[in-house]
Amino acid sequence: MPRPRRRRIVTAKRGFTLWALCVFAFLYLPIAVMALFAFNKPSPAALAGFTGSNVCDIPPTQLGNLTVWNGFTTCWFNVGLHDPTYIPAILTSARIAAGAAIVSTLLGLGAALALARMNKFVRVPFDSLVYLTLVVPEIVIAVASLIFFVQLRNYVSFFPPLGAWTVFLGQVVFGASLAMLVIRARFVGMGDTLEEAGYDLGSGRLATFRQITLPRLFPAILSAGLLSFTFSFDDYVLPAFTNGTTNTWPIVLYSAVRFGITPAVNALATLMLLATIVVIAIAGLVLRRGRVSASIETEETATAPVAMR
Amino acid sequence: MSSRGTDSAYDVEFRTVTKRFGNLTAVNAVSFQVRQGEFLSLLGPSGCGKTTSLRMIAGFEQPDEGEIVIGGVDAVGTPPYRRDVNTVFQQYALFPHLTVLDNVAYGMKQKGVGRSDRYQRAREALELVRLTGREKHKPSMLSGGQQQRVALARALVNRPRVLLLDEPLGALDLKLRKEMQIELTRIQGEVGITFIYVTHDQGEALSMSDRIAVMSDGVIEQLGTPAEIYDRPRTAFVADFIGEMNFLEGTVSRTEDGEYDVTTAGGVVVRARGEATRGQAVKVGIRPARMRITGATDDGVVNAARAAVDTKMYLGDEVQVVATLGDGTQVVIREQRAGADAPHDAIRPGDPITIQWDRNAPVLLAETPTEQQE
Known part of the structure; x- marks a missing residue:
């Protein structure tokens, strides 16, 4: 009976491969379509009535049907990169996100360090409060932030009005919790034996922190920073409440949808996708050393004891 | 390093040190001295206070009461x-982000030893523990035994006054453990540094130590050379923890000429050398290997007891018989077997046998450790 059984296994394997391909298609096809349509030309009808040299100069309302493929052009990238509202909005978002990521990571690191040394009666309530900010719906935090920030200005004269600063402060609430969660996850597995080893070998508290604790936490710190950057950058709900007159990229994009999006948005999104891939690749390379040694460990343990004897 | 104080005969001295964790007294008024260049083991079951004692010497814990003197200077609070x-450390605690060489050189770096100098000394230390050619590897790429050697080199390279070892061989397999035991004694002999070695493995302690402190419930039950601990255990706990021991309980019925008799409830008379107080209820211990099975069946003889065989087990060169005495006490007898050994081979469960021992075999055991001075 070996043959039919083997055939069944092969069929099953093919089935799973197909399923996996379907899942990947579901995940990435929209992104691929988005990137493809960044290169789409206006409809033939719109082109027929156009006399200029650059097809992307056609006003957005007269572009015709852009949901079908009309032909290849790269001019949308040029339009997108020179758009008077998109580019400042992206820069604003990037600035807020960078600030929020740095401050969140610092706060999260401090909280993680403190929590590791706290006694249970302080740690458990503190921990639950931090987790709470992650599970409370964002809309609740957004409304609360709005009311709080507006009220605060009545009592604290130097508190900034609604704008980039309040968006930043609101996002740090979430970002710091997230960063703490990520760093603490690393911390829990570490124990403090290595710190003890540092003290034992004659390095003081600060030197041990710098030479032992920080390098070990670095991967977690890096991923915490990247995560809070991403969360802040594409956040819509909180900025929508606390932005005042400042326009972030998601807010601009959302209002643009209502007046019809040109492929210039696709072009910018594609560029951001590329930037993301580059950043993640760099982060991956930086973190790679740790992973490599971990994978070698599993191979080596099998052979090394034999080699030793 | 800063406190290489007055030269004392002892490298480490505990003076009635007590350490509590909440309601639990981990170390209870313990006093002992560790001589210079000595290999001292702290031996005991988990929770006996041995690791806490070691951590107090290292400075990770501070005692609640008493003094810990290191090199003649009170170290409490340092x-x-x-x-x-x-x-x-037990799990080596090597720095995973540093290479083997940087791990070993870490302590010297903290002291400000120059780069080439410290790498030179680190290489020498790795040679001492016989681990060369792995300097550039990360610790995770080494086997357990190799990591153990790095941990040892990292500590030894600083030439400390005292080296503390917290069950360093616990994570190794049996063969490697035996190998490292020999290595450790060789290295200790070469460097001449005082070793304080925490273990729960009595075999390890017996084979490596100059002296052993047997601990239980936060106190030292007995401190002595391996031979003293094994041959003359002072308490039932020590006797039971180090090797196997048969216990007989009874009353001291006669004392005379440096000998005493203990009569058990079952009528067995144990006659042994030593001092005892007449009329006292006592416990005596006899090692399984010091008992033997004889064919004689005469009653009323001292240092002999009749028993019924429960089980018999071959252990290669030895045969182990478990038997029950008249009063229900179970004893273990272990005898050498020479070739085809008819009398032993004939023993079957249920057979009546007579057990005998010499009068220097029984050891009088105290219930609680008494104050001892050396």
């Missing part, structure tokens, strides 16, 4: 990074 001791 942080670990200002003590002239180094530790080999």
